[in-house]
Amino acid sequence: MTGRCHCSLVSLFCMQCGRQQIIQQIIQMGQERDEFMRAYDRYKILGRKSVLGKLMILIILCSLMTAVLLPEGTVYAQWMEGVTNPKDIVIASPADNYTTTSSKVSILGACDYDYPLYMNNKQIETTALGFFTQYVTLSIGKNVFTFTNNKKTKTLTIIRKAVSDSGSIAQEPDYIAYTTDKYGVLDNEYTMPRSSIDSTDVDCMPLTDKTAFKILGEQGSYYKIYDGTFIHKSYVDVYSGALPANKVSAVTVTDDVENNLIVAKLKMKVNSLYKVELADSKVILTLYETISSPKAALSQNDTVKRVVTNIYKSTTRTVVYTFRLYEDAMVCGYDVEFKDGIMIFTLKKAPHLTEEGSLAGATVLLDAGHGGEATGAVGPLGLLGPVEKDINLAITLYTKEYLEQMGATVVLTRSDDTDLSLHERVAVIREQKPDVSMSIHANAMPQAANFNLSYGFLSYYSYNETTNAHTLINDSMISLLGYQARAPRKQSLSLTRITTCAALLIETAFLSYPSDYEYLIQVENQKAIAEGAAAAIQEYLEGVAVYGAKMSADTAAAEREQITYVVVWGDTLSSIAGKFGVSLDSLAAANNITNINYIYGGQVLVIPQ
Numbered sequence: 001m002t003g004r005c006h007c008s009l010v011s012l013f014c015m016q017c018g019r020q021q022i023i024q025q026i027i028q029m030g031q032e033r034d035e036f037m038r039a040y041d042r043y044k045i046l047g048r049k050s051v052l053g054k055l056m057i058l059i060i061l062c063s064l065m066t067a068v069l070l071p072e073g074t075v076y077a078q079w080m081e082g083v084t085n086p087k088d089i090v091i092a093s094p095a096d097n098y099t100t101t102s103s104k105v106s107i108l109g110a111c112d113y114d115y116p117l118y119m120n121n122k123q124i125e126t127t128a129l130g131f132f133t134q135y136v137t138l139s140i141g142k143n144v145f146t147f148t149n150n151k152k153t154k155t156l157t158i159i160r161k162a163v164s165d166s167g168s169i170a171q172e173p174d175y176i177a178y179t180t181d182k183y184g185v186l187d188n189e190y191t192m193p194r195s196s197i198d199s200t201d202v203d204c205m206p207l208t209d210k211t212a213f214k215i216l217g218e219q220g221s222y223y224k225i226y227d228g229t230f231i232h233k234s235y236v237d238v239y240s241g242a243l244p245a246n247k248v249s250a251v252t253v254t255d256d257v258e259n260n261l262i263v264a265k266l267k268m269k270v271n272s273l274y275k276v277e278l279a280d281s282k283v284i285l286t287l288y289e290t291i292s293s294p295k296a297a298l299s300q301n302d303t304v305k306r307v308v309t310n311i312y313k314s315t316t317r318t319v320v321y322t323f324r325l326y327e328d329a330m331v332c333g334y335d336v337e338f339k340d341g342i343m344i345f346t347l348k349k350a351p352h353l354t355e356e357g358s359l360a361g362a363t364v365l366l367d368a369g370h371g372g373e374a375t376g377a378v379g380p381l382g383l384l385g386p387v388e389k390d391i392n393l394a395i396t397l398y399t400k401e402y403l404e405q406m407g408a409t410v411v412l413t414r415s416d417d418t419d420l421s422l423h424e425r426v427a428v429i430r431e432q433k434p435d436v437s438m439s440i441h442a443n444a445m446p447q448a449a450n451f452n453l454s455y456g457f458l459s460y461y462s463y464n465e466t467t468n469a470h471t472l473i474n475d476s477m478i479s480l481l482g483y484q485a486r487a488p489r490k491q492s493l494s495l496t497r498i499t500t501c502a503a504l505l506i507e508t509a510f511l512s513y514p515s516d517y518e519y520l521i522q523v524e525n526q527k528a529i530a531e532g533a534a535a536a537i538q539e540y541l542e543g544v545a546v547y548g549a550k551m552s553a554d555t556a557a558a559e560r561e562q563i564t565y566v567v568v569w570g571d572t573l574s575s576i577a578g579k580f581g582v583s584l585d586s587l588a589a590a591n592n593i594t595n596i597n598y599i600y601g602g603q604v605l606v607i608p609q
């Protein structure tokens with residue numbers, strides 16, 4: 001995220017700085033800033049819905065900018081409810097007497113926009129609403145910055161400490177391999193393993209509560225577990241002795257039509273360490289340290305064509321169940337849960353919409369970031385203005401409204417100003433199993449960064465899911481809202497590394513960038529973002545959805561006109577395979593036949609297509 005905005009006089013449609021550019025042009029054109037602000041105030045008084053108000057501001061603006069076309073929605077609209085501009089010098093960050101070792105920091109604040117603002121007697125740039133940021137150089141010791149605006153003065157002291165070079169370089173702790181048997185059981189809802197102790201990659205998939213595994217050794221605050229990954233010690237209960245080998249005694253796979261899920265239940269002796277891989281046409285479940293693999297009893301459904309079970313080999317002690325999908329079927333997420341000796345492995349089917357042009361049937365989860373005591377980032381008005389949690393909630397509630405108008409069922413993690421832990425938010429998603437989850441945040445830069453350099457929309461995801469939801473939603477929001485094009489960023493975040501459904505997190509704009517803040521705090525723009533988010537989600541859901549009334553599993557299977565063959569005396573599996581022009585292996589796999597020499601008269605075989 002580097003480089004300044006390249007909006008020119010010609011290109012006015014940058015949503016992030018468009019308005020600032022327009023204001024600057026008005027000033028550059030020799031017009032009075034006051035004139036614009038009076039027009040703005042009048043517009044505010046008249047209200048957003050007033051046609052007369054809109055007309056009035058349009059006329060005034062047109063007269064101000066004869067050569068400039070104003071993009072719709074960039075006029076100053078309503079502030080959020082209950083918020084007024086204090087029109088005073090506000091230093092939002094850093095706090096007075098802030099101490100740092102950085103040589104430069106950004107100062108973020110606001111002033112009375114009717115008057116110029118000076119920092120140490122030099123006039124500095126503000127936005128139309130009086131917001132500013134300055135990237136200042138610090139000397140060792142005390143640095144005092146004096147701000148004057150409308151006969152008022154405020155000072156900010158920043159203390160820069162010299163970096164002491166006596167500090168030793170932190171060394172990575174040594175790995176200690178255990179010489180006696182130890183095993184661990186997870187005591188945490190959702191744990192992210194990592195491939196090394198200092199890695200924050202997202203190549204590992206999370207493990208569910210109560211998963212048991214052999215511990216190979218330890219390194220610093222981490223245990224190295226049987227599959228070679230590392231897990232933080234605080235999540236693991238450790239036991240002495242060897243973990244007994246796991247035995248799977250029964251596997252059933254059923255269709256949960258109501259919740260749009262395929263539910264596999266694997267009865268097992270140990271809550272086995274596992275790995276799940278989602279591919280285009282299959283889902284692979286690997287169980288480690290497992291020494292029996294009964295065939296799966298698969299009930300008819302519209303998603304899983306068959307479950308292929310590998311034969312256990314003593315060398316690998318690993319069992320693999322491959323869920324092969326119908327050609328037009330899709331799995332959009334999965335979850336694992338251990339309950340009373342059963343591994344419940346659920347696959348989320350493609351969203352099921354009841355009719356064209358409506359999102360009825362789809363469930364969308366919206367998560368408004370932060371809340372309560374957790375304010376999130378603050379903008380130039382500090383706590384006097386809307387902070388991140390307020391903006392996130394407002395946009396979330398508008399998005400909910402739009403999605404509900406489209407027919408979707410919307411579930412929120414919070415609908416008011418309450419604080420929720422990340423764990424609680426994740427738990428809601430795992431419980432509700434929505435079709436898609438979007439966490440809504442706003443961004444800010446760390447104090448030592450130049451706030452002027454980072455602005456605009458960003459989105460985050462953790463996995464390359466088969467539905468590609470993160471790219472589709474990111475790209476369509478960018479195009480719908482006219483934002484600067486950016487690819488979604490891959491990062492391990494609590495609200496994106498869930499595997500239950502397609503999940504992404506959006507950062508609507510930067511609170512640390514003054515004109516982004518101006519954009520974010522206005523109701524009109526919050527509604528525009530929400531409308532964009534809802535439309536992008538709609539586009540995604542419609543793109544991957546299955547349409548029509550939900551069918552019972554039997555009807556769905558019948559519709560597929562499965563080809564079957566009844567075995568007669570004298571048949572061999574290879575003769576039947578030859579008769580239908582399919583391979584012996586695929587015929588055996590389609591019918592979960594492990595011993596190809598054993599078929600019986602009257603047996604009904606499914607012929608793979």
Ligand SMILES: [Zn+2]
Nearest residue numbers: 369376441442
């Ligand atoms: Zn946030």
